[in-house]
Amino acid sequence: MFQLLVTSGPAQGTRYDLTDGEYVLGRDPSECQIVIKDVPAVSRKHARLIRSGNGYAVEDLKSRNKTYVNDEEGGVEGTRPLRHGDTIRICEVRFTFQADVPLAGPKQPMPVDGAHLAEMSEDDRDSLNSTILKSFPVDVSSSSMGSVRVTASPEVKLAALIEITQNLGRAISLDEVLPQVLKSLFKIFVQADRGFIVLETPDGKLIPRWVRLRREDGHDTIRISRTIIRKVMETKEAILSADAATDDRFEMSQSIADFRIRSMMCAPLLDNEMKPIGALQIDTLNQRQKFQPEDLELLVSAAAQASIAIQNAQMHDAAMRQKEIERDMQLAKDVQRGFLPESRPDLAGYAFFDYYQPAEQVGGDYFDYIPLPDGRVAIVVADVVGHGIAAALLMAKLSAEARFSLYSEPDPGAAITRLNEKLSRLNIQRFVTLICAVLCPKTHKLTIVNAGHMAPLVRRKDGTIEEPGEKVSGLPLGITDAITYEQVETTLNPGETVTLYTDGINEAIDKGGAFYTIDRMRKHARENNHGPDHLGNLIVEDVRRFLAGAVQNDDMCLVCFGRS
Secondary structure, eight states: OOHHHHHETTTTTOOOEEEEEEEESSSTTTOOSEEEEEEETSSOEEEEEEEEEEEEEEEOOSSSSSSTTTTOOOOOEEEEEEOOEEEEETTTEEEEESSSSOOOOOOOOOOHHHHHHHHSSSSHHHHHHHHHHHHHEEEEEEESSSSSSEEEEEEHHHHHHHHHHHHHHOOSSHHHHHHHHHHHHHHOTOOOEEEEEEEEEETSEEEEEEEEEESSOOOOOOOOOOOHHHHHHHHHEEEEEGGGGEEEEEHHHHHHHHTTTTEEEEEEEETEEEEEEEEEEEEOOOOOOOOOOHHHHHHHHHHHHHHHHHHHHHHHHHHHHHHHHHHHHHHHHHHHHSOOOOOOOOOOOOEEEEEEEESSSSSSSEEEEEOOOOOOOEEEEEEEEEHHHHHHHHHHHHHHHHHHHHHHHHHHHHHHHHHHHHHTTOSSSEEEEEEEEEEEETEEEEEEEESSSSSOOEEESSSSOTTTTTTOBBBBBOOOSSSOOOOEEEEETTTTEEEEEHHHTTBBBTSOOOOOOOOHHHHHHHHOOOOOOHHHHHHHHHHHHHHTTOOOOOOOOEEEEEOO
16 A cells, blocks of 8 residues: 655645545645645646556646655656655655555545644544654654653654755755754654744844744744753753753743643754854653653754854855845945036036045045036035945935035025035034035136135146135035135136145055145146146046055045136
């Protein structure tokens, strides 16, 4: 006689006696003789068993998720003959095929669920449990007190430990590692009713990360004794309790009584430096099926393997999070670049140069060329305090508000005053230094407003350097809205250039701790008479040589423009 035993899944423990020539397996009760319930991934007609000679064969019915025999790679193709002990896996449900076993019990399966058990007497439940357990390869032995103890056979335990090793070797995330551990342990400890894995968070909290119940339709809430978990983690020793209800080591005795826990085992999870990272606990409700010392040894072995897999999964998860952060940072970098000018102004008789390099992927420096309605162009350079994501977000806000303010107010001083009012109302405890130079290409007049920034370097035709607006510089933007910004005017003559910059350039620090300085920039500006493009490249290359491999400590922004 042939049988099919459900060894995992919602109907775990169900036995099918195979006597007919064909059995269809799937979730459609109208077309399947062996119905797989409560597993949506199973196809309506997933697979079938076919009588073949003096045995049976299995065939996949073009299911979505395939049918596997002994977890062979690729799944079943065509018809696959079955041998005694072969495992058939359909999604998360496993069957064991057995040959040459005596016919016992009804042909139709008897599901073991809470409703059936509640209706049975204690003797009926014991009889049913005995029948189901005997269909597995288990050992039944008498304890010293005369009770019956049911344990998995050595072959099953070895197979389950191998399965744990294989599953953990393939798992790459915690959500794969943890359920696989508990699933395999329930094959080893057939008396187990509940199991859970607790992990310690970086701030020291104990969080149950995964729970498994023998009755998969159960709705019990797992309560843990943090005292016993802490004791296991602190001593790095596993604990076996033959009768948890009377064990004075448990702090939450009432919860143990509520859940009728009788026997339990708890083993620590340790990292590669032997530091505790959590614990693994298995317990049972049946006082006649107490765990034994040899069971604890198996649990400790499984916990050691699980610890390694958990660490690997945590490292993998951390690597994936880092990759996601890097992708987000690259996206933020691309978005931020979108706030910067795509091209330089095309003004007859004028040339422009600009350079932007954040210290991180995104930064808080900002520059823009803003064409105004009357033909003028506003050249803005700003520096949000700090750098990184927070500075970049404020930089994005600054970009939009600066354009709106300069479009709305023809007077540069009034426009920057309005911009400051908007930023101050954000109340975000960050400030912005800014220099705004509005150029009129018709009159060559340059109107400058300074909000706590370095003054522009204006190189006159004779090589002298002027820094207009230095004496009327106001407070940085965002400190207080009770301020009015002043403006100064100057005129650009042919051959004269203007240099605007952020402190990431003049305060660049070499490996010896020396600063690049504004004086060095003044010297380059004074000695350059080849236009803004030549001056800008000269300063950038000199800063790079100055750093000579030192880490860039701040965002850098440089804008040079002038008359030809």
